[in-house]
Amino acid sequence: MLNIAICDDDALHGRHTAAQISALDGFAAAKLSLFTGADNLIYAITEDNYAVDIAVLDIQMESMDGIELAKRINEIAPECQVIFLSGHIEYASKVYDAEHVFFVLKSQSETYLKSALEKAVHRRESAKANYIVITNGANAQRIPWDRVQYLERVLRRTKVVTADGEYWTSAAPKELVAGLDETCYCRCHNSYYVNTASLAAMLPGEFILKSGAHIPISRSLSRQAKETFLFAGPRFGG
Template sequence: MMMQLVVVEDEYIQLEEYRILCEQYLQGEQYKITCYIDAEGLQEHMKLGKPIDILIMDIRLSNANGIELAKQVKRIYPHTAVIFISAYLEYAPFVYEVDHVYFIYKKNTLNRFPKALAKAIKHYHNKERNILPIHWKKEVILLSIPDIIYIEREGRKTNIIMCDEEQTVYQKIDDIMNQLPEDLFIRIHHSFIINFDYIRSFSRDKIIMKNGKELPVSRSYKKTAKEKIYHLMDESMV
């Protein structure tokens, strides 16, 4: 999965400087950098459902407050790693209104930028395996993978059953399975994928989940499902 960086800065020279710094310190990573010189560009980016893994945000923009913009981003993309940059230290106390990984005082950009970006990249990799992006209409919805109980294919739809909600998408169940961690999810049927952590009990032909749902184990998946369940049980007891 490609890391998506978004940089927002209303001074073009500094915007270009941040882009170059990102490229210098992202060697070995798969990434895409998108730059905006105003709030409207960022807002359109969000409206289109484009991902934001790392946001580098100037606080004092000519037409907007960067802290308020970051709040909007975090409401839609709660796992985004935010780096604030400002030439005005008086803004420093207010950055704590938003979950962020670093605040850079502009005079110290060259010294602090590598540390800030390293922290944001670490945050990204820690969260990467815990997020499932799904497509619904023109939006990209980010689901918490640990909260998924099971996934069911029903006709042309795929239902994702979670602890506190249910999402329906038109993505194929095979495509979703390919995005899930192999050490957690088990295919038990052509139409069902389960999260090992939510198994209450199992037998030869069925599995009962912790939410009470009884799911069938098909003949074609019986052997591999059983082997994987016992393998994960052994690992969980180490």
């Protein structure tokens, strides 16, 4: 069963969102849990072992706003997919401080909420299935792709840069990503493959990742890189 948390300090809005989700095709059987504060949701995850799959978060809340809450969820429940649902368009550029799959304006929720939820489900299922295997001699280690930021080929070895540190392997980047969903990565240079979920910005000749890393884009792969950035990253609702 899909566990969806709705966090909105306006209980009326929270119940309205729950009613909208329950009425959507494919989500009627989801288990919805309402929270009126960030602290309540964090407590449920950390103390009550609440296994949340998707968190639909209001942004403008007392004590802790939705963006800070999303950052905390990224840490304590990294498999949880975050959707921002806000009445304020001015937050649209600020939400990139936290890992999320969609930003939806409350006024446009009837149009975009279903797409946001479907994307969140897809991301979660992909995260469960997608991992790379790093081998060094007789040792092998599985690393979830959602923890990987980018792969860099250095001479005859590949550096795997993750949120938790760096790993090295003799396997080529192409071999490491062979079993992944192709929408999860982008080859932007002969020596670099990036996780599309890590992309924050694209400048002439380079990607900027959410970690702040600068990844070069070769001329021959610039068109492919641009298409990936425009169509594979998070979307705004409107």
